[in-house]
Amino acid sequence: MSVISSFLFFFAEKIRHVNLIIEQGNTSTKVAVYNKKHMEASFVFKDFGVEVIPSIFKEYPLTKGIYSTVIDKDDELVAYLESNLRDFVFFDEKVSLPVKVQYKTPETLGRDRLAAAVGANYLQPGKDLLVIDAGTAITYELIDASGSYLGGNISPGMTTRFRALNQFTRKLPLVVEQEDVPLVGTDTETAILAGVVNGIVCEMDGYIDLLRLKYPNLLVFLTGGHSFYFERRLKNSIFADINLVLTGLNRILEYNVED
Known part of the structure; x- marks a missing residue:
């Protein structure tokens, strides 16, 4: 094989696995390009x-893709992706997964929640895992060492709590996140700040402590837009990975589409 042929073969192999990952959330959409696992x-x-998508297709030689959304499916986007990708997966309850789902109503399970669980299981296989996603909502997902998704919980996220206190009361002000959070507030604003932030920290640490009574070797992943805000505030050791859902979606795509 000539040098040029070798280069072309290497280049073809390199681009053969270029994946488009779309994670559409409640407030924003994340788009990622993966070359195999990277x-x-x-x-x-x-x-x-x-x-938005054509410019990404011009920049990267995309061949496979997955689209996940927690809001209404964009049919125009789906049609475009189906026409321009060799292989395309719309992530719904019919898609095969590398974990076993024991949720009683899988059709109602948020795709982002499930993708985060798959991502954690992919990064730490054979481990008992708790995934905490701190975003618009805070979700908790439990995956055991056998690779079974057992279920999870949902509570309001930090910004949601701030807004709720402002919108559903007559006099409480709208507070935003700050770096310095007292243990006990000394005025209305710091009382809200301390109540919301410390309440979430206690909630997260409380779930971890309770689950470790049953799963002593539990590993904890923290992801979502506010993951790094809470990472340093938790007393428990965790893995902070803001791209965990994207990693899980890429794993699901690779699991469903052969090269």
């Missing part, structure tokens, strides 16, 4: 639609 690029869009 993330090559990522983007965040507040406003997202089919008009």
